[in-house]
Amino acid sequence: MQNKTILIVDDEAAVRDMLRVALEMAEYRCIEAENAQAAHALVIDEKPDLILLDWMLPDVSGVELARRLKRDELTASIPIIMLTAKGEEDHKIKGLETGADDYITKPFSPRELVARLKAVLRRAGPSTPEEPLTAGQLVLDPISHRVTIGGQAVEMGPTEFRLLTFFLSHQERAYTRTQLLDHVWGGNVYVEERTVDVHIRRLRKALAVDGHDRFIQTVRGTGYRFSVQTAEKV
Amino acid sequence: MQNKTILIVDDEAAVRDMLRVALEMAEYRCIEAENAQAAHALVIDEKPDLILLDWMLPDVSGVELARRLKRDELTASIPIIMLTAKGEEDHKIKGLETGADDYITKPFSPRELVARLKAVLRRAGPSTPEEPLTAGQLVLDPISHRVTIGGQAVEMGPTEFRLLTFFLSHQERAYTRTQLLDHVWGGNVYVEERTVDVHIRRLRKALAVDGHDRFIQTVRGTGYRFSVQTAEKV
DNA sequence: CATTCCTGTGACAAATATATGACAGGCGCA
DNA sequence: TGCGCCTGTCATATATTTGTCACAGGAATG
Structure with missing residues (x-):
C-alpha cells in the first residue's frame, strides 16, 4: 500500500513532533505547518490525504481554516481531524459543523490517534483517481x-x-x-x-x-x- | 557538506563503537559519553548537532536526560534520537513525548541509522526560501x-x-x-x-x-x- | 612617465557529480 | 519450481565544476 500523506497543523513544535513520530511509526508520511497560512500553501502543494488541525492557531483559527478548505473545490474532499484541548469540548459540534470529519481531545494516546485516523481515511474511501x-x-x-x-x-x-x-x-x-x-x-x-x-x-x-x-x-x-x-x- | 558533530550516549562501549564506526563512515564527527552526567557536560561544551541517546543509562535515565535538555533554552534545539531495545517498544512513544525527535529500535542497520539521522537533521535545518x-x-x-x-x-x-x-x-x-x-x-x-x-x-x-x-x-x-x-x- | 598595486582573463588538472550498463536478489505468476 | 520483470547497488565512463596559475591590462601614486 502506498503511503498516505498527513498534514499536521499545530503551532507547538512539541505537539507536531509527537504526532509525526506516532504517525510515521504507523507508516504515514508527514508534513507539518505551524500556522494556517503555511498549512494552506502545503495543502495546495502537497495534496495531503488527511489533515490534523489544531483548534487554536496563531493567525487564523483552525475552525476558520477548515471552513475555507472545505469550501474550496480542490481541497474539499480532504478529510480533516480537529484537535481540541480539554476545556474546549463545548465547541465539538461546531468543529464538525465547519467541515471537520472527526475530532480528538487532547491529551490522547498515539494509539487512539492512529485508530481514529485510520477510521476517517477508511470512511473517505479509496482516494478517487483524479484528472489526467x-x-x-x-x-x-x-x-x-x-x-x-x-x-x-x-x-x-x-x-x-x-x-x-x-x-x-x-x-x-x-x-x-x-x-x-x-x-x-x-x-x-x-x-x-x-x-x-x-x-x-x-x-x-x-x-x-x-x-x-x-x-x-x-x-x-x-x-x-x-x-x-x-x-x-x- | 560540513561535518556535523554527533554525541553518542550509551553505557556499553561496544554499542558506542559500533555507532561511531557507522557514523564516521558517513563523515560525521563523533563524541561519546557513557553516562548522563558526562553527556550533559559534553553537550554544553561541544554543542553537538545531534544526540544519540540510549534509553537506559546507569545514572539518570535517558528519558530524563532528554527532558532536561529539551527544557534548557540553550540545548532545546538540538535534535535527539532515542535508542531503545526490542522489548521496550511500548516506551517508544513515551520517549518521544519527553522531547526526542525520533527513536531507533536496536538492533538496527547502520544504513537505517544514518538515514534517520539525516532525516532528523534535515527537518531541523533551514528551509529554502520560497520567493523569487x-x-x-x-x-x-x-x-x-x-x-x-x-x-x-x-x-x-x-x-x-x-x-x-x-x-x-x-x-x-x-x-x-x-x-x-x-x-x-x-x-x-x-x-x-x-x-x-x-x-x-x-x-x-x-x-x-x-x-x-x-x-x-x-x-x-x-x-x-x-x-x-x-x-x-x- | 615610471612604478607598483590590483583586477581581469584564459588555460588547466584535479576534484566532483552525473549518466550508463551490468548484475544478483526478490517477487509474483503460471 | 522456473521464468520474467523490477529494484537497488556497483563499477565505469562522461561531463562539469573548481581552485590556481601566469600573464595581460588598468589604475593609483609621485
Whole structure:
C-alpha cells in the first residue's frame, strides 16, 4: 500500500513532533505547518490525504481554516481531524459543523490517534483517481494507469510511474534526491541516493520516444527538475 | 557538506563503537559519553548537532536526560534520537513525548541509522526560501532553481548560483573577498582569495546576456558590490 | 612617465557529480 | 519450481565544476 500523506497543523513544535513520530511509526508520511497560512500553501502543494488541525492557531483559527478548505473545490474532499484541548469540548459540534470529519481531545494516546485516523481515511474511501496529468504532449491517466506521448503509449515500471506522477504534479520545481526519495519512495524507506539517478535514467529512457529526453533536467549539485517549458522549446 | 558533530550516549562501549564506526563512515564527527552526567557536560561544551541517546543509562535515565535538555533554552534545539531495545517498544512513544525527535529500535542497520539521522537533521535545518529574488530584469527563482534575465534563461554553475543568491539578497553593499568566502563558500574552507575573482568573472559572464555586465561592480581595494541601479542606468 | 598595486582573463588538472550498463536478489505468476 | 520483470547497488565512463596559475591590462601614486 502506498503511503498516505498527513498534514499536521499545530503551532507547538512539541505537539507536531509527537504526532509525526506516532504517525510515521504507523507508516504515514508527514508534513507539518505551524500556522494556517503555511498549512494552506502545503495543502495546495502537497495534496495531503488527511489533515490534523489544531483548534487554536496563531493567525487564523483552525475552525476558520477548515471552513475555507472545505469550501474550496480542490481541497474539499480532504478529510480533516480537529484537535481540541480539554476545556474546549463545548465547541465539538461546531468543529464538525465547519467541515471537520472527526475530532480528538487532547491529551490522547498515539494509539487512539492512529485508530481514529485510520477510521476517517477508511470512511473517505479509496482516494478517487483524479484528472489526467499532462505536460505538453505527455499525458498520464491515473485511472487507466497509462502514459502516452502524442497518443503513443509509453511503457515503464511502477517506480517510474510513481516518479512521473509526482513530477507531473510538481512541475517546474527542482528536487533533491532526498526529497524525491521522501515523496516517491515514501518516508520510511532507506535506499541510496544514487538509486534516484538510476530511476531518473529509466524514466528518461521511457519518455525518450523520439530519441530525446526533453522533460527532466538535471540541476547540477542539487537534483532534478521536471519541466515542459524546456521540453517544448527545442 | 560540513561535518556535523554527533554525541553518542550509551553505557556499553561496544554499542558506542559500533555507532561511531557507522557514523564516521558517513563523515560525521563523533563524541561519546557513557553516562548522563558526562553527556550533559559534553553537550554544553561541544554543542553537538545531534544526540544519540540510549534509553537506559546507569545514572539518570535517558528519558530524563532528554527532558532536561529539551527544557534548557540553550540545548532545546538540538535534535535527539532515542535508542531503545526490542522489548521496550511500548516506551517508544513515551520517549518521544519527553522531547526526542525520533527513536531507533536496536538492533538496527547502520544504513537505517544514518538515514534517520539525516532525516532528523534535515527537518531541523533551514528551509529554502520560497520567493523569487529579483534585481531589475534579473530573476532568480529558488524553487525551480532557475535564473532568467528578461525571461531569457541564464546558465551557471552551482557556486555562481549561490554567489548570485547571496548578492541578490544583499544588494547595494560592498563585500570583501573574505566576506564573500565566508557567506558563499561557508566559514571553514580554505581557498585563495583570488578564487573569488574567478567566480565573479564567471558570474559576470553568465549574466552578460547582451554583452555587458551591469550588475557586479568592482570596488577597488576592497571587493565587489552587486547593484541594480548602476545596472539599469546603462 | 615610471612604478607598483590590483583586477581581469584564459588555460588547466584535479576534484566532483552525473549518466550508463551490468548484475544478483526478490517477487509474483503460471 | 522456473521464468520474467523490477529494484537497488556497483563499477565505469562522461561531463562539469573548481581552485590556481601566469600573464595581460588598468589604475593609483609621485
